[in-house]
Amino acid sequence: MKHVRIATKIDAPCPATLGFDAAQAIIARLAQPLGTESVRLAKAGRRVLAEPVHAAIDIPCQDLAAMDGFAVRDGDLAAGLRRFAVIGAAYPGAPCPRAIGAGQAVRIMTGAPIPAGADRVLVRELLCLTGDTVALTGRIPARLHVRKRGSDTRAGAEVLRAGKSVDARALVVASAADAARLTVWRRPRVRVIASGDELVPAGEARARGGVPDSLSDALLLMARQWGAAPVGATLVRDDEALLRAAAATALADADLLILCGGASRGDRDFAKSALTPLGLDIAFADVAIKPGKPVWCGRVGDKLVLGLPGNPMAAMTVARLFLAPLLAGLGGRGALSALRWEATPLVAGCSGGERETFLCAGLGPEGALVLPGQSASAQCLLASADALVRLPAGAGDLPAGSMIDMLRF
Numbered sequence: 001m002k003h004v005r006i007a008t009k010i011d012a013p014c015p016a017t018l019g020f021d022a023a024q025a026i027i028a029r030l031a032q033p034l035g036t037e038s039v040r041l042a043k044a045g046r047r048v049l050a051e052p053v054h055a056a057i058d059i060p061c062q063d064l065a066a067m068d069g070f071a072v073r074d075g076d077l078a079a080g081l082r083r084f085a086v087i088g089a090a091y092p093g094a095p096c097p098r099a100i101g102a103g104q105a106v107r108i109m110t111g112a113p114i115p116a117g118a119d120r121v122l123v124r125e126l127l128c129l130t131g132d133t134v135a136l137t138g139r140i141p142a143r144l145h146v147r148k149r150g151s152d153t154r155a156g157a158e159v160l161r162a163g164k165s166v167d168a169r170a171l172v173v174a175s176a177a178d179a180a181r182l183t184v185w186r187r188p189r190v191r192v193i194a195s196g197d198e199l200v201p202a203g204e205a206r207a208r209g210g211v212p213d214s215l216s217d218a219l220l221l222m223a224r225q226w227g228a229a230p231v232g233a234t235l236v237r238d239d240e241a242l243l244r245a246a247a248a249t250a251l252a253d254a255d256l257l258i259l260c261g262g263a264s265r266g267d268r269d270f271a272k273s274a275l276t277p278l279g280l281d282i283a284f285a286d287v288a289i290k291p292g293k294p295v296w297c298g299r300v301g302d303k304l305v306l307g308l309p310g311n312p313m314a315a316m317t318v319a320r321l322f323l324a325p326l327l328a329g330l331g332g333r334g335a336l337s338a339l340r341w342e343a344t345p346l347v348a349g350c351s352g353g354e355r356e357t358f359l360c361a362g363l364g365p366e367g368a369l370v371l372p373g374q375s376a377s378a379q380c381l382l383a384s385a386d387a388l389v390r391l392p393a394g395a396g397d398l399p400a401g402s403m404i405d406m407l408r409f
């Protein structure tokens with residue numbers, strides 16, 4: 001496995017006034033591909049090609065029948081011959097061992113190699129078969145019904161470009177090109193640490209009291225959707241030493257650690273301070289956006305750490321805006337590929353604030369409907385959130401029909 005270390009030097013200033021686009025530029029610099037690995041085709045689905053795929057063979061690798069019928073010599077037809085002696089049969093995987101001579105034909109099935117000497121296939125519907133003789137009664141068909149060797153592509157030709165995501169269609173192409181393995185970008189390994197004395201694993205709050213941790217599993221799923229290999233999640237109390245120990249353990253086998261909660265200025269908000277003795281190098285902290293202002297990002301050695309605010313709606317908003325591009329970049333897709341803004345009309349009016357604002361919206365045929373009742377701590381309306389809409393700082397009141405930038409979740 002080739003391993004590329006994250007080489008970017010973090011030297012950007014970290015003012016609280018850092019804008020969204022400036023923060024994204026830092027993310028794009030940090031999120032360099034991690035390295036490549038070779039995977040079997042069966043395991044390559046949804047991976048990103050680090051190298052192009054070239055055909056190892058001609059496709060098809062020999063001249064094949066395109067229809068069921070009889071292989072004959074085109075020259076015989078040109079010379080006026082209409083009756084042929086059938087001398088054998090050809091099937092896919094079982095070619096006819098005999099070459100065709102003048103006045104001869106071979107029964108042939110779609111996909112079977114064209115016998116030596118033959119250069120066209122007469123479809124069986126046009127022929128009259130009597131014993132071992134086959135006769136063409138109508139006029140000479142225009143089509144030869146032969147799939148020529150290399151007519152799809154030639155050996156050595158590029159059939160899949162580097163950077164392509166391996167989907168089912170790409171697997172058809174790679175398989176047809178006789179690839180056994182593909183060189184893909186390594187998937188970023190992701191761990192989540194959620195911190196909070198009040199948090200308990202989901203399903204245990206009714207018995208133990210406390211607040212269900214609603215982010216750990218969600219963030220791991222989101223990471224997987226953006227190409228990561230999720231490793232696991234840990235729930236930690238608001239204790240700086242415990243948080244530091246958990247982070248050190250998590251960083252041992254993760255490329256990216258997501259720290260959830262403890263990001264702002266409370267007495268027990270330890271996310272950044274706990275990692276300082278581990279050598280945390282902060283790339284930015286606090287971005288002038290709403291919600292999610294406390295988002296931060298940094299590096300410990302060659303590992304990345306993304307800090308999310310604990311408020312769930314803010315955390316999911318920031319995860320879509322910062323985690324997705326980080327993972328896209330680390331995984332070889334390019335950070336920007338995760339931020340495809342689409343100009344969309346607002347179905348109903350809405351208001352922006354002083355900071356650049358991102359609001360959850362449902363999508364319908366008429367456009368984006370900003371969901372009512374949003375706050376950074378809301379959770380249940382995430383069930384209806386298809387997308388985020390982006391309102392510039394100081395946007396004020398925007399009437400229905402205004403065109404805004406929309407990003408699908």
Ligand SMILES: Nc1nc2c(c(=O)[nH]1)N[C@H]1C(S)=C(S)[C@@H](COP(=O)(O)OP(=O)(O)OC[C@H]3O[C@@H](n4cnc5c(N)ncnc54)[C@H](O)[C@@H]3O)O[C@H]1N2
Binds near residue numbers: 199216311
């Ligand atoms: N003086 C200031 N106070 C706050 C600021 C600030 O700038 N100055 N920022 C506010 C903003 S904005 C947000 S967002 C929150 C973020 O706070 P933290 O990241 O420190 O998060 P916590 O304090 O740990 O938790 C906040 C809230 O979220 C709940 N939470 C946390 N983790 C989870 C989880 N995994 N699952 C479900 N719920 C979670 C937690 O119980 C709290 O209710 O700070 C503001 N304050």
Ligand code: MOO
Binds near residue numbers: 294309377
């Ligand atoms: O900016 Mo915080 O993340 O809104 O509540």
